[in-house]
Amino acid sequence: MSIVLAIGIVAGLGLIGAAILVIAAKYLTVEEDPRIGEVTEALPGANCGACGFAGCADYAKAIVSGEAEVGRCVPGGQKCADAVAKIMGVEAGTAVKMRAVVQCQGSCDKVKTKYEYQGLKTCAAVTLYGGPSACSFGCMGYGDCVKACKFDAIHVVDGVSVVDPDKCTGCGECAKACPKGIIAVRPVSAAPAVLCSNKEKGVATRKACTVGCIGCMKCVKVCPSEAVKVENNLARIDPEKCTACGECVKNCPVGAIRDL
């Protein structure tokens, strides 16, 4: 008898609860744009935050409300942008594919060392001492970025980190991990990049490294589209103005500007 009563009471409470919820769901629902759900489905669901929102659902909400454009999803890429654009009924445009670039090519043979370092082998620790490299701006090659990369796309080759363009997804984890801040995440384009981060005057840079930008202004002069600027003794290329003519690459006396 008591077992029937027990089942009855639990089942009854369950039914009452279910009834209340059904009524509540029927009369109290707030109309949500069905597209929010669809867009969330179309996104990869990795919640990586690369779009600048708290997660895929948050980004979907922003897209539907018109606050954000489609194609900000880095892991989803073009395919995802197209899918979202289809739901929203807009042109996808081209989702900008990003890629990390290590702005340093000071490998062991090109940059001088000040002393032999024997401490903890992480960039974060080495930075506390400025690093054994004569150039205090460049890559130290202890591989904090390698550890941060989830895609096996960055490796230390001959004392300097090199990005594998095929594997890089442009998530920017390596840029966050680099204590020197020399890894830039930039749109994939034909524009060349200045692979140096040294802000010291030309003479000092020259002494430390054979491939460092010395701020000689030659690239500025040869650029037909005024895309190159030298700030703090360091050349920088504006990818929007750059026409990828290659003049700066040809004329750089130290070879600091390279096509990627």
Place this chain on the structure above:
Amino acid sequence: MAAKLAFIFFSMILTNNYVLVKFLGICPFLGVSKKLDSAVGMSAAVTFVMVVATLATWPIYTYLLEPYGLAYLQTIVFILVIAVLVQLLETIMKKFMPPLYKALGIYLPLITTNCTILGVTILNLDNGYNYIESIVCALGAGLGFMLAMVLFSGVRKRLEDAQPPKPFEGLPITLVAASIVSLSFTGFGGLIETIFGM
């Protein structure tokens, strides 16, 4: 009567703190205490649900389960009731109090299976509290939860700047810090009893 209520209320916050003394609700305590805003949001939601859950479960136990000798069904029935309540609250709040709904956000559904809520409702009955005492106890427990969360979010902010040895980084050092905060709360032992002469 008033003295007893005050005693229950303050002992729930300090000497019987659900998180730091009874070790219930450790999951949100560690999970949501990273930022002060989310810590406060989560605790507000917990306090709210605790009181409402007690409002509902106490009569169910006293007038439905106990008279029929079904006290052993307490756990399962309470889980059911709390789950329904949280879901209902979410729907109602979304409709009528969107700002509050937004503020509590994802924390509300998380609370459905929170053991502090179940703990409060069950321990209220174990302690033989009457209806009003139970509600006051639930309120105190919720505020105690908030106190622990706010205190600990401050501790964690400092922890972020600290550089513990590598094996201690992340969760281990957080657990060590939690144990020390918990230890500090034992210092309140006997305080409330002495004040209220109980």
